[in-house]
Amino acid sequence: MPATILDGKATAAAIRGELTERVAALAAAGHRPGLGTLLVGDDPGSRWYVNAKHSDCAQVGIASIQRELPATATEADVLAVVAELNADPACTGYIVQLPLPKGIEESTVLEAMDPAKDADGLHPVNLGRLVLNVPGPLPCTPVGIVELLRRYEVPIAGAEVVVVGRGITVGRPLGLLLTRRTENATVTLCHTGTRDLAAHVRSADVVVAAAGVPGLITAEMVKRGAAVLDVGVSRVDGKIAGDVALDVLDVAGHVAPNPGGVGPMTRAMLLQNVVLAAEQAAALEVLSA
Numbered sequence: 001m002p003a004t005i006l007d008g009k010a011t012a013a014a015i016r017g018e019l020t021e022r023v024a025a026l027a028a029a030g031h032r033p034g035l036g037t038l039l040v041g042d043d044p045g046s047r048w049y050v051n052a053k054h055s056d057c058a059q060v061g062i063a064s065i066q067r068e069l070p071a072t073a074t075e076a077d078v079l080a081v082v083a084e085l086n087a088d089p090a091c092t093g094y095i096v097q098l099p100l101p102k103g104i105e106e107s108t109v110l111e112a113m114d115p116a117k118d119a120d121g122l123h124p125v126n127l128g129r130l131v132l133n134v135p136g137p138l139p140c141t142p143v144g145i146v147e148l149l150r151r152y153e154v155p156i157a158g159a160e161v162v163v164v165g166r167g168i169t170v171g172r173p174l175g176l177l178l179t180r181r182t183e184n185a186t187v188t189l190c191h192t193g194t195r196d197l198a199a200h201v202r203s204a205d206v207v208v209a210a211a212g213v214p215g216l217i218t219a220e221m222v223k224r225g226a227a228v229l230d231v232g233v234s235r236v237d238g239k240i241a242g243d244v245a246l247d248v249l250d251v252a253g254h255v256a257p258n259p260g261g262v263g264p265m266t267r268a269m270l271l272q273n274v275v276l277a278a279e280q281a282a283a284l285e286v287l288s289a
């Protein structure tokens, strides 16, 4: 039997429907959440992601604050926009689209953000909260992966999960998220330098491929019935090429394709972080009135 598709597009649409109701409730109480984005440079993929994030906002009723800088911008230019977004009361939360052009230090920019407005959960304070397992905004792709597995009732507790890729937007925080007591998975964090990657992958109930190497995970590496989520993004001849080869569909129990799997969930979780931050701010206002 071919694998069940973990349909991130449909799941994200359902989540946007749920968020629309929460945004309407906030509006009725006089609050309008606003998402800010900062795009630096002219990478077409990044531009697509940012535009998609704003069209999602329009759909659920979140206000959009869109800032752009050219590829020639200096780190000081970027930090000036970050300071502006930190100070803007209409901006509930914001993101700096990654990667940034060469010469601009990502960690310097992320650290300059107000952690209370960090809609990506990538500020060191919020990543620290994830390590400490205390509440805070969670990184969008990892939490999107967990949400997608949950909604398709793919067991997480007790599962052996192999994550391939150690970047800050996916692999590293996903390991932290899945090993919390509430998720209770056992995680092996692999990367392209892992000795005998195939042996690790073959042992997994859930495989998350986020290495950015087209076709890295093939059918003979996958345990029959495993869930395989393709998060790798490369462009081959202008088209998205994921990390997971097509023949995996014949072996896996569930597959999150790329495109159409985790990407739309990343966007839905971003909106969720913004709505949650607005709800928390509104609750604080009531308490202090």
Ligand SMILES: Nc1nc2c(c(=O)[nH]1)N[C@@H](CN(C=O)c1ccc(C(=O)N[C@@H](CCC(=O)O)C(=O)O)cc1)CN2
Residues within 6 Å of the ligand: 045, 048, 049, 052, 095, 096, 097, 098, 099, 120, 140, 141, 169, 240, 258, 259, 260, 261, 262, 263, 264, 266, 267
């Ligand atoms: N500040 C951030 N930068 C980046 C993040 C992030 O979470 N925060 N993650 C990725 C890119 N990303 C979010 O920004 C992202 C990736 C994919 C998608 C998506 O919807 N993809 C579609 C297809 C898109 C296409 O056709 O090109 C899909 O998978 O179906 C949204 C957001 C790196 N940067």
